[in-house]
Amino acid sequence: MATNTVAGRADQMGRKTVRSTWFRWLLRAGLVTRGVMYLLVGWLAVQIGLGHGGEEADRAGALRAVAERPGGTLALWLLIVGFAGLALWGYTEALYGQASPDGRKARKRLSSLGRGLIYTAGFAATIAFVVGHGSRSSDAQSQTFTARAMGEPGGRWLVLGVGIAFVAVGVGVIVHAVRRKFQAELEHIGPRVRPVVDVLGVVGHVARGLVMGGAGVLLSYAAVSFDPHKAQGVDGTLREFARTPVGPWLLVAVAVGLLLFGLFSFCEARWRKLEHLG
Structure with missing residues (x-):
């Protein structure tokens, strides 16, 4: 009985917290951060496509770009x-469900949990960058994970499974975009x-899905060829677009799509449904 009472009080306090104004502002701040x-990753990728890029087009490159500007430490x-807000959002939706008709299903909640993780x-990596421990590129992180996994029994199949999962998620994001399912997550938008x-x-979701799917293809290829160096993160995946027959213009097109997704994130920060939480 006492255990049930404690659990009930904890649930009540949790619901009260996620309904609070400050908590919802924190979630919206997370979307601004995203x-x-x-915007930074997309801009860095555009520079690479035009032959002017020096920084990696990923989170590490974006953090360095912020740090080099006046007031960079405060911005970081x-x-x-913002990353804390995004993580809390994922965990909150894992507990209470997403803002969609089937948002309380286990599949949706697991997706939110994964997003929270x-x-x-990202939260931990940014703190490490600020306190002086640096931030490894997404390519290096992907290759390290792949090499370590392949060194374990059955690790090659694990890497292949992760790669296929990334491809599936990328395709899902593109379908989500084409069917405009994101519209159901927004409210009070003027005509x-x-x-x-x-x-x-x-456009933003399609570009994001292409990058996810591309990273999954490269990770799967690394597993099949048993070569960890074939695995790539965001930066390496974007650069692979420039090596297609279309040349750097495909990279520029995807990069512009990422810029548009950044702008869409600001729209989400303004109009995303939050009333369902708690």
Whole structure:
């Protein structure tokens, strides 16, 4: 009985917290952070496509770009707060469900949990960068994971499974964009603004899905060829687009799509549904 009472009080306190104004502002701040990161990564990728890029087009490159600007340290701490908001959002949706008709299903909640873990990693990496421990590129992290996994029994199949999962997620994101399912997650958008938000959402999500799917293909190829160096993170995946027959223009097109997704994240920060939480 006592255990049930404690659990009930904890649940009540949790629901009260996620309904609070400050908590929802924190979640919206997280979406602003995501927008900033995608704008930076997209811009770095555009520079690479045009032959002017020196930084990696991934989180590590974006953090260095922020740190080099006046007030960079303060901006980095604000990004840390934003990543905390994104991580908490994922965990909150894992507990209470997403803002969709089937948002309480186990599949949706597991997806939110995974998103929370990813943004927790971003939170930790940004703190490590600020306190002086640096931030490894996504390519190096992917190759390290692949090499370690392949060194274990059955690790090659694990890497292949992760690669296929990334491809599946990338395809899912693209389908989500084409079917405009993201519209159900937004509210109170004026009729004049909605067409613009729709374009940002469709193009931005497609670009994001292409990068995820591309990273999955490269990871799967690394498993099949038993070569960890074939695995790539965001930066390496984007550079692979430039090596296609279309040349650097495909990279530029995808990079512009990432820029648009950054702008869409700002739209989400303004109009994302949050009332369902708790």
